[in-house]
Amino acid sequence: MIFRWFESLVDIFGDADDAMPPRGVWRFYWHYLRQVRGILLSICVLGFFVALVEVALFDFLGRLVDLTAESPAGFFARHGSELAWMAFVALIARPLLLALHDLMVNQALVPGLTARVRWQQHRYVVRQSLAFFQNDYAGRIANRIMQTGASLRESAVQIVDAIWYVAVYTGTALVLFARADAWLVLPLALWVLGYAGLLAFFVPRVKQRSWQASQARSGVMGRVVDGYTNIATLKLFPHAGREDAYVGEAIADNAEKVRLMTRMTTAMDVSITAFNGLLIVGTSALGLWLWSRGAITAGDIALSTGLVIRINNMSGWIMWVVNGIFEDIGTVQDGMTTVAQPRDVVDREGAKPLVVTHGGIRFEDIHFHYGKQGGVISDLGLVVRPGERIGLVGPSGAGKSTLVNVLLRLYDLEAGRILIDGQDIAGVTQESLRGQIGVVSQDTSLLHRSIRDNLLYGRPDATHAQVEAAVRGARADGFIATLVDGEGRTGFDAQVGERGVKLSGGQRQRIAIARVLLKDAPILLLDEATSALDSEVEAAIQDSLDVLMEGKTVIAIAHRLSTIARMDRLVVMDQGRIVESGTHAELVARDGLYARLWQRQTGGFVAADVAEPDVP
Structure with a gap:
């Protein structure tokens, strides 16, 4: 005690x-x-x-x-x-x-x-x-x-x-x-x-x-x-x-x-x-x-x-x-x-939670350069209508992933502003902003925890039935049941290893997709979301992605242009600027940068890859 x-x-x-x-x-x-x-x-x-x-x-x-x-006599008495x-x-x-x-x-x-x-x-x-x-x-x-x-x-x-x-x-x-x-x-x-x-x-x-x-x-x-x-x-x-x-x-x-x-x-x-x-x-x-x-x-x-x-x-x-x-x-x-280092990205005093009612996004004359000389994104303006699904296309270094990063406010803009339903994201709390956006990225890394813990990161209060539904939607239920870790834990309780190294790239990607399915945020960002999947698995979960995108505002980046050709609108970027915008058919007919990228992937792409850098 x-x-x-x-x-x-x-x-x-x-x-x-x-x-x-x-x-x-x-x-x-x-x-x-x-x-x-x-x-x-x-x-x-x-x-x-x-x-x-x-x-x-x-x-x-x-x-x-x-x-x-x-004298010893009487010593203790004295x-x-x-x-x-x-x-x-x-x-x-x-x-x-x-x-x-x-x-x-x-x-x-x-x-x-x-x-x-x-x-x-x-x-x-x-x-x-x-x-x-x-x-x-x-x-x-x-x-x-x-x-x-x-x-x-x-x-x-x-x-x-x-x-x-x-x-x-x-x-x-x-x-x-x-x-x-x-x-x-x-x-x-x-x-x-x-x-x-x-x-x-x-x-x-x-x-x-x-x-x-x-x-x-x-x-x-x-x-x-x-x-x-x-x-x-x-x-x-x-x-x-x-x-x-x-x-x-x-x-x-x-x-x-x-x-x-x-x-x-x-x-x-x-x-x-x-x-x-x-x-x-x-x-x-x-x-x-x-x-x-x-x-x-x-x-x-x-x-x-x-x-x-x-x-x-x-x-x-x-x-x-x-x-x-x-x-x-x-x-x-x-x-x-x-x-004892100052934080580069902080909530403003009195920042309020982001309230998403429709999901409209507006980029107004934004500038961002990662602190370097020269442009990564310069004078960029873009309006994404509520519920619109757009695909971002462009060569490596065009600024596509940077655009996604500043929307998530992983970095603060140098100039301009980004609005979601009319609210400047610089004036809302970071947690509420990211809580309203679901992300599946190309570099999928999982926490060194169980499958269940990784899934619940998308929605901590989800029931087991909801978790299982998300797993089925991502076509991950087949391999999860077979997992066994080094300490004998199985299925949803199996540990995935540091950064998810015990899983294959495709398995990690499906867990990431299931996590975002569970989160069910009104805005969805897909940055090479199916890059680690083979064609058969990608086709299998494409229907799930279609369901996931239903009623949401979507911004998608993909290496394989065929995966985003069905988007409502394609936005082509080059050197930090938007150079083309339109549907797949319109852009192919325009015979510009998008048409050249499409040609590379539909024919003669091996020779083209030697002449030009790869398309991210």
């Missing part, structure tokens, strides 16, 4: 600020630590009393040495209450304080804060734009989120603990030494100044090199995960040596960065150890000299020598704590480069 109470102090999934985390290191820390400032303050107070109790035990040890010089008090401190107070401290750290902060930071960072990062993920390794992004939460928590706890141990031990030692004899303060005071100087020299250098080592470690993770994710490609080409060299380069860089860091930590360790020896020798020698002159007692020697030995051990611990703190800070800094 007591464990559960402390574990409940941090609500992992509680409400939190969704703003971009600050980019400054300490402001980044405070952004997350302010959520548990009460717990950190409690740990700080408990750490103070734990350190105070331990110093009190050393003080009592010194007094005990002096007390033993008295000092019984003091002995009982110290027994209470050692047997009850100290263990209780340490237990509370450990419960706060190990039960509340270690699992709770770490998980909460990871959850918040994941929620922020997963809402980044598509370009954000295209510009980095997925493995490196995941690695940084996993490491940042743990390193932030660990360094915060270590800082809180180290502050009190240093302050209490050093401060009370100075007071106790001064109480015995002012001269005893001198070695410790000089040591404090020298120790601070050594830390001031080494800590910034350790911090910098720790950050570099963390960056290199994330690079290794990114390259390794990239290879594992694309293992089929690695197997298809006989370049194992090149892949080894690619990963080996990152591992070597990481090893070199770690060596540079450990050189500094070794130098710091040796320097502080040697300096600590001066403290022990200086304090002991001075204490013995003062005792020989009758200025202090044997108990004072026991106290001072015991405390400086403890401070010596503590300084070594502090050194490693400081080293660990700045290694963790380096990891947090590395994570900041991923987490």
Whole structure:
């Protein structure tokens, strides 16, 4: 029960600020630590009393040495209450304080804060734009989120603990030494100044090199995960040596960065150890000299020598704590480069849900270039009437898929606007926009979950009967029943593997089509929706696609022009502009770009493919 109470102090999934985390290191820390400032303050107070109790035990040890010089007769009668008090401190107070401290750290902060930071960072990062993920390794992004939460928590706890141990031990030692004899303060005071100087020299250098080592470690993770994710490609080409060299380069860089860091930590360790020896020798020698002159007692020697030995051990611990703190800070800094990035595509303040009543789409003088010089889409205007089915046609790079991407608002336009039923999509919420659009793309990737989970992504509240109907409509019911994964799960419960690698391309495409059938959105985008299907299967599900398109506004892109020739209207694009528009018959009769593309696919296309680039 007591464990559960402390574990409940941090609500992992509680409400939190969704703003971009600050980019400054300490402001980044405070952004997350302010959520548990009460717990950190409690740990700080408990750490103070734990350190105070331990110093009190050393003080009592010194007094005990002096007390033993008295006559044994009546010893316990004279000092019984003091002995009982110290027994209470050692047997009850100290263990209780340490237990509370450990419960706060190990039960509340270690699992709770770490998980909460990871959850918040994941929620922020997963809402980044598509370009954000295209510009980095997925493995490196995941690695940084996993490491940042743990390193932030660990360094915060270590800082809180180290502050009190240093302050209490050093401060009370100075007071106790001064109480015995002012001269005893001198070695410790000089040591404090020298120790601070050594830390001031080494800590910034350790911090910098720790950050570099963390960056290199994330690079290794990114390259390794990239290879594992694309293992089929690695197997298809006989370049194992090149892949080894690619990963080996990152591992070597990481090893070199770690060596540079450990050189500094070794130098710091040796320097502080040697300096600590001066403290022990200086304090002991001075204490013995003062005792020989009758200025202090044997108990004072026991106290001072015991405390400086403890401070010596503590300084070594502090050194490693400081080293660990700045290694963790380096990891947090590395994570900041991923987490503390503004989102490129965000909902406007006060954005409302999109309401689709008819499904009309209007592109008004839109411009988009992926941030590059030159046009991808320029001055494009297009009206798609409610319920109209249009096909997008054009050579590779014409801008067809880009047009679909900006309609989904995966990227924001540079100029112009897109309206759905008169509503500017830049002013509605992204989730409501994409919730009203069904998409079947050429690059179909499934989640590494069960068939059922992948289907329910289209409509989470669907019944099993509705799921089965969508599967039948996509002609996927035949192969789903035969699926068995590595753990013996079958049918709808079978796992599909990362990106759906356990299924063939055609099977993945049929699951994707079933998912969109289940979603039943009023606007439908088909980007090479049947590209992975053989002619027999494509013909089998064409009727299902016709049913799916019934009553919907449809924009379809297809490599095989025969699959979209029956659309209400074909729109031909070239170099980011619309160059032709009309029915299949009208465009063939016009003898323009569409007619040439059609001719390539209906006759002489092998020779034509050599002369011209392929049609996407």
